[in-house]
Amino acid sequence: MKAIKVKKLYSGQIGSALDNAVAVIDGEKIRDVLTDEEFKKTDRYSQADLMDYSDYYMMPGLIDCHVHLMFPGNDSWGNVFGEYIVRDWTEGEINIMAFRNAMTALSQGVTTLRDCGTLNYASINVKQAIKNQHITGPDILSCGAPLTCTGGHCHYAGGEADGPWEIRKKIREQQKAGADFVKVMGTYGGTIGVTKTATFSDEELQAAIDEAHLRGMKIAVHSCTFEMTEKLSRLAVDTIEHTVLCSADCSKNNLDIELVQRIIDHNIYVDHTICCVKGAIAMFGQLVKAGVATAEEEASYYSNLNYDRLTVESFKFQAGKGVPYIIGTDAGWRAADFKASYYENLYVMERNGADSMELIHASTLRGAKALGIDEHVGSVEKGKQADLLLLKKDPAADIAEAIKNPEIVIKKGEMVNR
Ligand SMILES: [Zn+2]
CATH class of the missing domain: 3.20.20.140 (Metal-dependent hydrolases)
Structure with missing residues (x-):
C-alpha cells in the first residue's frame, strides 16, 4: 500500500478539488482519498508507504x-x-x-x-x-x-x-x-x-x-x-x-x-x-x-x-x-x-474559451461515461483503478500546459514513465 500526498487533487468530477490531499493506493486500485489532516489522524493506513509529492497536483489519467x-x-x-x-x-x-x-x-x-x-x-x-x-x-x-x-x-x-x-x-x-x-x-x-x-x-x-x-x-x-x-x-x-x-x-x-x-x-x-x-x-x-x-x-x-x-x-x-x-x-x-496531439487539442479548446475545470472533466470522467467505463476509471475516487497523473503545473490554471509532457504517469498503481 502507498499513500501519495499532493498539494491539490482534482478528482475528475466537475468542479471537484481537494487541497493537501492524500490518495491511498492498494495494488491497482485507489483505496481512499482524504485530506492530509485526516490521514495523520487515522491509523488505518499506518502500513502505507508515504510518498511526499506536496509540490505536485494530482488528476486522473x-x-x-x-x-x-x-x-x-x-x-x-x-x-x-x-x-x-x-x-x-x-x-x-x-x-x-x-x-x-x-x-x-x-x-x-x-x-x-x-x-x-x-x-x-x-x-x-x-x-x-x-x-x-x-x-x-x-x-x-x-x-x-x-x-x-x-x-x-x-x-x-x-x-x-x-x-x-x-x-x-x-x-x-x-x-x-x-x-x-x-x-x-x-x-x-x-x-x-x-x-x-x-x-x-x-x-x-x-x-x-x-x-x-x-x-x-x-x-x-x-x-x-x-x-x-x-x-x-x-x-x-x-x-x-x-x-x-x-x-x-x-x-x-x-x-x-x-x-x-x-x-x-x-x-x-x-x-x-x-x-x-x-x-x-x-x-x-x-x-x-x-x-x-x-x-x-x-x-x-x-x-x-x-x-x-x-x-x-x-x-x-x-x-x-x-x-x-x-x-x-x-x-x-x-x-x-x-x-503531442492531446496537448494540441486541449490547447486549441482552452484558447477558444473552454474552461480548464471543464476540460479536466471532459478529459477524464466524462470520457469514461461516454465509453461506459466510468465504474472503473475516469476519476480519483475510492475503488477506481489507480490511473493518475502527478503534475508540476496546476491543470485548473492551464490544463494544456500542465499535461504537456506529464511529470509522473501512474498506471494501475505503478509509475510508468520515470
Ligand atoms: Zn478517426
Missing part, C-alpha cells in the same frame, strides 16, 4: 476517445494513406506500430484509449497483450474494423458490409474477434476516391444501432457533414465523431440550435477531434508533391476546409450551448501524432 493505433501519425513517414499501409506493410509491422503508439500515448498521460478503426485487429492484439500482462500499457477499447459500405471510407480496413444483415453479421464478427464497441463510418473521410454521399441508407444505419445495442456495445458514428450530424442527433447513437456542421461543399457551418438541443436531450456525447483537420491541411502540400492530390484540390481544401472558420467555430458553438464534448485526438491519422 487522460482518456483519448478517438485514436488509430496502427497508423504512424507522422506526416514525414511517406505512408500518409491507409491504402498504402495496407499495400506496403507486413501484418507484424502494423502490430508493432500499434504497440509503439500505445506506449507513446501512455508516456504522455493517456491511460485509456479508444481505437476507432484498426487493420488486422492490431489494436485488439495490443489490448490482449496488455490485458494478459505481457506488457504494461494503457487500457484499450477497440472497434476492430470500422463498418463501411463497399468502397466507403476506410474500406481497406476490412469492415465493408452492405444491407442490414451484412451489417449485423459484420458487427457479430468484430465482437467475436474482441471488439468492445461499434464504429460506423457515416460519411466520406480521407479515403481516396470516396464520394461525398452518406455511407449507409437509413435502414442500414438503424440496423447497426440496433445490433450494437442488442449485443451490449456502444456505437460511435463518424460524421463529416451537417446532414449526417443532423440525422444522428435524432438517433440512439452513443458518440458522434468529428461532429461536422458544414455541408459537403464545406462552404459554411449550419449552426442549428435545435440539432444541438437534440444531442443534449438524447445524451449523445460529441468528439470534435479538433486538431486532425489542422494536421490534414498542414500536410496537403505534401500530398500534392507526392502526386496523390492535385494543386486544384489543395487550393479548394485550403479555402473550403478553413480550420478556424469551420472546425473551431463548430466546437465553440456546440460547447457554448452545453453539448457534452469528450476528447478524441484522431492520433495516428495523417499528421496527428501520439506525443
Whole structure:
C-alpha cells in the first residue's frame, strides 16, 4: 500500500478539488482519498508507504476517445494513406506500430484509449497483450474494423458490409474477434476516391444501432457533414465523431440550435477531434508533391476546409450551448501524432474559451461515461483503478500546459514513465 500526498487533487468530477490531499493506493486500485489532516489522524493506513509529492497536483489519467493505433501519425513517414499501409506493410509491422503508439500515448498521460478503426485487429492484439500482462500499457477499447459500405471510407480496413444483415453479421464478427464497441463510418473521410454521399441508407444505419445495442456495445458514428450530424442527433447513437456542421461543399457551418438541443436531450456525447483537420491541411502540400492530390484540390481544401472558420467555430458553438464534448485526438491519422496531439487539442479548446475545470472533466470522467467505463476509471475516487497523473503545473490554471509532457504517469498503481 502507498499513500501519495499532493498539494491539490482534482478528482475528475466537475468542479471537484481537494487541497493537501492524500490518495491511498492498494495494488491497482485507489483505496481512499482524504485530506492530509485526516490521514495523520487515522491509523488505518499506518502500513502505507508515504510518498511526499506536496509540490505536485494530482488528476486522473487522460482518456483519448478517438485514436488509430496502427497508423504512424507522422506526416514525414511517406505512408500518409491507409491504402498504402495496407499495400506496403507486413501484418507484424502494423502490430508493432500499434504497440509503439500505445506506449507513446501512455508516456504522455493517456491511460485509456479508444481505437476507432484498426487493420488486422492490431489494436485488439495490443489490448490482449496488455490485458494478459505481457506488457504494461494503457487500457484499450477497440472497434476492430470500422463498418463501411463497399468502397466507403476506410474500406481497406476490412469492415465493408452492405444491407442490414451484412451489417449485423459484420458487427457479430468484430465482437467475436474482441471488439468492445461499434464504429460506423457515416460519411466520406480521407479515403481516396470516396464520394461525398452518406455511407449507409437509413435502414442500414438503424440496423447497426440496433445490433450494437442488442449485443451490449456502444456505437460511435463518424460524421463529416451537417446532414449526417443532423440525422444522428435524432438517433440512439452513443458518440458522434468529428461532429461536422458544414455541408459537403464545406462552404459554411449550419449552426442549428435545435440539432444541438437534440444531442443534449438524447445524451449523445460529441468528439470534435479538433486538431486532425489542422494536421490534414498542414500536410496537403505534401500530398500534392507526392502526386496523390492535385494543386486544384489543395487550393479548394485550403479555402473550403478553413480550420478556424469551420472546425473551431463548430466546437465553440456546440460547447457554448452545453453539448457534452469528450476528447478524441484522431492520433495516428495523417499528421496527428501520439506525443503531442492531446496537448494540441486541449490547447486549441482552452484558447477558444473552454474552461480548464471543464476540460479536466471532459478529459477524464466524462470520457469514461461516454465509453461506459466510468465504474472503473475516469476519476480519483475510492475503488477506481489507480490511473493518475502527478503534475508540476496546476491543470485548473492551464490544463494544456500542465499535461504537456506529464511529470509522473501512474498506471494501475505503478509509475510508468520515470
Ligand atoms: Zn478517426
